[in-house]
Amino acid sequence: MVKLIINGQEIQAEEGTTILEAAQDNNIYIPSLCHHEEVTAYGACRLCLVEVTKNGRERLVASCLYEVAEGLKVKTDSERITANRKMLMELLLARCPNNKAVQDLARKLGVEKTSFKLDDNDCMLCALCVRVCQEVVGVSAISLVNRGVDRALATPYFEDSNVCIGCGSCAYVCPVDAIKFEDVGDTRHIYWPNNKMEFKLKKCSNCGRYFAPQAQLDYIIKKAGLAPDAFDKCPDCRD
């Protein structure tokens, strides 16, 4: 365990944890969009920046990546931090002016409007979906393609992915609801910002309702080495 000071408050944290995790454990709010405890930290949105003082030197770091250290002094709010966060939100608001989650966070951070020309995106390229698909689901059906301003979320070549299992984890983890999915009848539809796919749903052998994509169930059976009929029934009809 190491002791560090966040906003004047002494805090204990385990070695190897990040400032953001330590702050969250102690109910200290640091805004962030691209961080999720289940996946590797990425440091793309930069909203979680904090000021650290080490060896008498002050600097801004991304708290989702910077690890705690004994005696580390951290400020989560200062004029410099606020000014930068506001500018970052202005940039984000210009990219996604019509996205409710972005609008809400902007308001929370004191930004009502942006100084820049308005685009119309929902996705803000935080790559949470990509990381979840790769690290949690383990299929890497989607990735960020192209460079710089042309960067986009996509399946390979913007075509239907042959490895996607339709689980919807990408939609679930998206902090700004840029990925949507819905089940209509026997079909699941997943809508990414640049393409969409359909998946056949499995029918429960008992009650007859469609409950999960067949591809996802096949994937779990294969991964976990379950019996081929392990998912014949929906969760409600299982023993």
Added chain:
Amino acid sequence: MAKQSNGRLSSPQELEALRASIIKTGDAQKPCITVCGGTGCHSFGSEGVADAFEQEIKRQKLGDKVDIKVTGCHGFCEKGPVVVIKPKNIFYQQVKAEDIPEIIAETMVKGKIVDRLLYTDPATGKKITYEHEVPFYKEQKRLVFGSNGLIDPAVIEDYLAIGGYTALAKALSMKPEAVIAEVKKAGLRGRGGGGFPTATKWETCRHAEGDTKYIICNCDEGDPGAFMDRSLMEGNPHSVLEGMVIGAYAIGGHEGYIYVRNEYPLAVKNAQIAIKQAEKLGLLGKNILGSGFDFNVKISRGGGAFVCGESTALMASLEGKVGEPRAKYVHTSEKGLWEQPTNLNNVETWANVPLIIKNGADWYGKIGIRGSQGTKIFSLVGKINNTGLIEVPMGVSLKDIIYGIGGGIPDGKKFKAVQTGGPSGGCIPESLLDLPVDFDELDKAGSMMGSGGMIIMDENTCMVDIAKYFVNFLEGESCGKCLPCREGLKRMSQILTDITEGKGKEGDIELLERLSATLIDTSLCALGSTAPNPVLTTLRYFRDEYEAHIKDKRCPAGVCKALVTYSIDEEKCPGCGLCVKACPSEAITDMGKKKPVVLDQEKCIKCGACYDVCNLGAVIRK
């Protein structure tokens, strides 16, 4: 000669014996025609020149009397193809294949100089016969780069003949810590951009814990107008390789990579040849020179992304991943390539190492100035008379470089600014021309040393347009991972474009400054955090130009098309019709002899062809 049965040298003594035999076989007094095969001269047709020499020598059966050698870049690209005839160093410039029979007949056979191929000093109008008397070379100190002109980069014996691998033998006889101490004492700082003390990096990497340690040479030079590393790797790859082996020994690394962009095919080829030759002679591989030290080097070819010059992005690319940077809160010298301690230096830094070890830190410390010891290679490009690669001791003034070595600004135009440090460097104005060129002074001026790009701009340059150019370049090269760099550069580019198109608004300057501050503070890597430099320095030194664009809708340099109009001064125009012929859009009509021409604003595309062609000042640009 005592050699291991496999041909590998097994001791420093064997290396010296081999060197002695190479020098003995060669005849230092035998005339040798060296043809520059560097990229600049190559594009001027040096390959044809070299072929013509070979054929002519063969035809005249002079093979026993004259040697021919295609070398690396000599630096004076402006005057390529360059030919230097040794041992006297007769300097012929802009040589064509059809000049060869004359050079052979006159100079090689009769010992006469071909006057018309000599360089004329524009200052005095006098012809100059010898390379070392040409002002471009005279003011330089070419320690790292000078050997380029002496050797065939594909022949290791050439490098050995000029003392190559002496430093390696010496280093291997020292303790690794002593090698680091020597480099530290010399004060060597990284030549790739950051200017970080090289020995400190080596020390951290040496002491870092890891199963293995990697040594990397960064040859991913990507700045527009920069070709220093390229020319070194093409022209003297063994000097880089020797530096890497010495560094690897000092750090305790056994695996090395040269990361070189695939757009540099000759650099890739010559590095490959150099590695094979060094391995064959036991200067690389297992048990180097019988010391028990092993070190292998592989080549990794980059796909040409500018961001891959950033160390963590380069390492990601080396690992086969997308070349995107990561945060460096844990330094790569502790956790780099494949999570192992990794030491990365750029080409020029590595090439400095053998010099330091061979001649000692005391010798090295006397070159340059305190805090910026040694020389630095710059690529001098843009509006300058002598385009090319130059090497000077750090601390010389910008004025000496631009007006001394560079020969000033062409066409009698006035100097306006010099951009140092590549696209993320800054523009330095005329008032700072006495600035000594070193790491710290350039930083203070808001620019940086960077990897050594130096772009000269004359009075016809619009500084807002220049800032836009560099920001657009960086926008295109941003990897897009972090929000401030991706979105910030896009917005910066939009604002600058608006300003140059006459759509600038009150508050744009302040917005650019606020945006710049956030890019500096919050970007994930140095590409984003240094990207505002062109904007901030042009705002600092040329703010009035921004204001003229925004408030008066006027481009003082007459560059931004939307803000420029051309008209005809009827008093001055004699109706000669030169502009009518020059106009690509038929916007100017000839009204007959001695009558002024008429310019149709509707058809005018504002290209400025009429303005350039009129010698009488009858075309007005506003």
